[in-house]
Amino acid sequence: MDSKDNFLESFGKFIKTIDKEYLIGISNKGVTNRAEKDLAKVSNIEYETKDEGIEFKIDDITCFISEDIQKYQCSCPSRSICKHVIMCYLYLIENQKEIFKLENSEGECKEAKExxxxxxxxxxxxxxxxxxxxxxxxxxxxxxxxxxxxxxxxxxxxxxxxxxxxxxxxxxxxxxxxxxxxxxxxxxxxxxxxxxxxxxxxxxxxxxxxxxxxSEMLFNREEMKKAAVKLRQNIEDIFITGLSRTPVTVLDKLNSIAVICHNYELPNFEKSIRDIRAEFLLYFNKNASFTAKNLLNKLTNIYTRTTALENIEDLNKLGSLVGEFKSSYYEIPPIELCGFGAEKWKSKSGYEGITYYFLENKRKQIYTYTHALPTYYDNVKVRRNFNEAAPWELNCGVQELSKITFKLVHGKVNSRNRISSSSESKGTIIDKSYFTKLNAEKFTYDNWQQLLEKIFLNDNEKNENYNLVFLNINEFGEPNFDNVTQEFSLPIYDKENNLCKILVKFSSESKNLIRTLERLVKYKKTHLFMGRVYIDKEKLMFYPISYYDDAGEVENLTV
Structure with missing residues (x-):
């Protein structure tokens, strides 16, 4: 069998795998339909088999095609796949038995399929x-x-x-x-x-x-083990010294440890060390929000993780343990997002901003978008202009994000469902957002015991929004403000009379939240809240972020 026969056999099998739909795909429907009509009008087509293709003559046009479609040649002026190329392939499809001498036996059909x-x-x-x-x-x-x-x-x-x-x-x-x-x-x-x-x-x-x-992630295991040993030694020194004997110079030492974590590319550990430094700063400033228990928990947690850093083998788990300095975002298919709340915050690590919360009804997943600014530079004034334009070319102000439903195309999110403000993403407003239109059943509770079991008493992996819930409150207790601790407390009861408590520390940022809660309770304006639940001293607590009126419209408590 010579090279021409080999070519014909290979080309024939290729022709068996294509059809009109494929030809539409490599050109377009108009070109293919025109080629089909013109082919029917041609009374005689001449072709000659070459070593690597077939040369056709259609009227005064010469066209060469092969198994590699991209290598076509046509004497017409078109710069893309023209009707003549399509006519040639259509002719071969219609006359494949005669040209390629291939029978449609069951075995050969199976071979073509395979x-x-x-x-x-x-x-x-x-x-x-x-x-x-x-x-x-x-x-x-x-x-x-x-x-x-x-x-x-x-x-x-x-x-x-x-x-x-x-x-x-x-x-x-x-x-x-x-x-x-x-x-x-x-x-x-x-x-x-x-x-x-x-x-x-x-x-x-x-x-x-x-x-x-x-498997391609580059972890320098030896360097990480060195870092783990250094970290653990420093944490042990803090434990041995004890809180009461710890000098204020520990703040500088913790800064140095954070730099070590950064140099060894351990972002999660760097963040934890800076959190511990912030706790010590509260202690030295005699801040009422400091508790030795919080500091101990953070020290113990990072000490345990240094042991895991030395011994862990699973690359997926190692990646989660180490973290990444800049979160990796990836593009998701188009989604509809329903805003349901916004929270203003200020972190101990030197940032403040607003986080907007959205629910994607189809997958019943929560997404967030955060606008944050650093506050740790003395010469930087943080802008508090929340009336700027919304991201993603949405035709509204950023403060309206929690009150609209919109479609996001080319949206980018990270592993924590945080949405990027990428200029490539485009949004279109669909409607106002109402709680009644949210598929929020899995996040809504009217029984505190069930809430405890589903959120805290299970072994499921917990993401950063695991404790974000909607509470249907059956009855409010008597609000109280403690002049000594400067704390506002409000008992809230479910339909079974189980107790949960709202506790808000008074500050310039929280005073409006406290006043709004007092007004809502006094006039019984709402019983539906969104916020975070947590456990404090073995008691169920709730920090409210937003509430919803009778029509289901959201009102934000901290913005």
Whole structure:
């Protein structure tokens, strides 16, 4: 068998795998339909088989095509795939038996079908080389997040990303696959479609897919062990010295330890050390909010984690333990977000800002967007202008985010469901947000005992919003303000008369919150609140962030 025969056999198998829909994909519907009509009018088509393709003569046009569609040649002036190229492929599809001398036997049909197994053999390592590690990580996170797609397997494999108006048509030869984004290369859409196909067919597991990103993370284990030993020694020194004998110079020492953590690329440990320093600062300033128990818990926690840092082998767990200095964001499919609250805050580590809360009804997940500014520089005045424009080109002020429902396209989030203010993301307002339109059943409680069991008395992994809840309060107790401790307390009861307590320390920031709570209780304006529950001295406590009126509209208590 000479090279021409080999070519014809290979080309014939390729022609068996394509159809009109595929040709529409590599050109467009108009060009393909025109080619089909013009082909029907042509009385005679001349063609000649070459070593690497077939040359056609249609009227005064010469066209050369091969198994590699991108290598077509046509004498017409068109710079893209023209009707003549499509006519040639249509002619081959219609006359494949005569031209390629291939019978449609059951065995050969099966062989043609099995050509899709080349997609199975396409390695994830090769995808990674083509699109880059960052893009592969984004695909893994998108798959984990959940993508709305369908796969249709016929003469070609169609992967339709419904929410994103992207259609990928995979052919046996990935180089000839097409994407509605018009990219000729292996774009992220094609790569994602191929990965989804592999997952769907069972050629690949999600855990194995994750290994291609996690296994490449560069951890200097020896350096981390050195850092763990240094950290533990310093924490032991603090324990041995004792709180009452600890000199104020410990603040400088903790600053130095934080720098060590930064240099060893241990962001979670650096943050913990700065939190411990903030606790010591409260102690030396004789601040009433300082408690030895909080300091002890933080010291014990970081001491335990230094041991884990030395011994942990699982790269996923090590990544979570170490953290990252700048959170990695990835693009998610279009989503609708319903605002349901906003919280003003000020941290001990030198930042203040507002966090806006959103619920995505379909997946019943909470997302946040935070606008924060540093306050730890003496010469910097923090702007308190909350009337600036909202991000994502939304046609509203930022202060309205908690009161609207909007669609976000090309949105970017991190592993904690924090939304980036990326200029690539675009938002469109849909309507006002009402509590009655939220699918918030899993976050809403009218029984404090059930709340305790579901949030605190389980072994589920806890994210940063695990204790964010909606409380349906059955009855308010008598509000009280303690002049000695400067604390406002308000008992709240559920339908079973179980007790929970609101406790707010008086300050210039919290005085409006206290006044609003007193007014709401006095006039019985609402019984539905959103906020955080926590345990203090074995008692269930609640810190309110927002409340909802009879119509379900949100009112924020701290903004």
């Amino acid at each position: 050509e899709f197994l080349k997609l199975k053999e396409f390695k994830i390592e090769d995808i990674k080389k083509e699109i880059g590690e960052k893009n592969l990580e984004n695909i893994v996170k998108r798959v984990e997040y959940g993508i709305n797609f369908t796969i249709k397997e016929g003469s070609i494999i169609e992967v339709n990303f419904k929410d994103e108006d992207i259609l990928v048509k995979l052919l046996d030869d990935i180089e000839n696959s097409i994407c509605s984004c018009k990219s000729k290369e292996l774009c992220t859409h094609k790569a994602e479609a191929l990965i989804l196909y592999k997952l769907e067919k069972g050629y690949l597991t999600f855990e194995k897919l994750k290994d291609f990103t996690v």
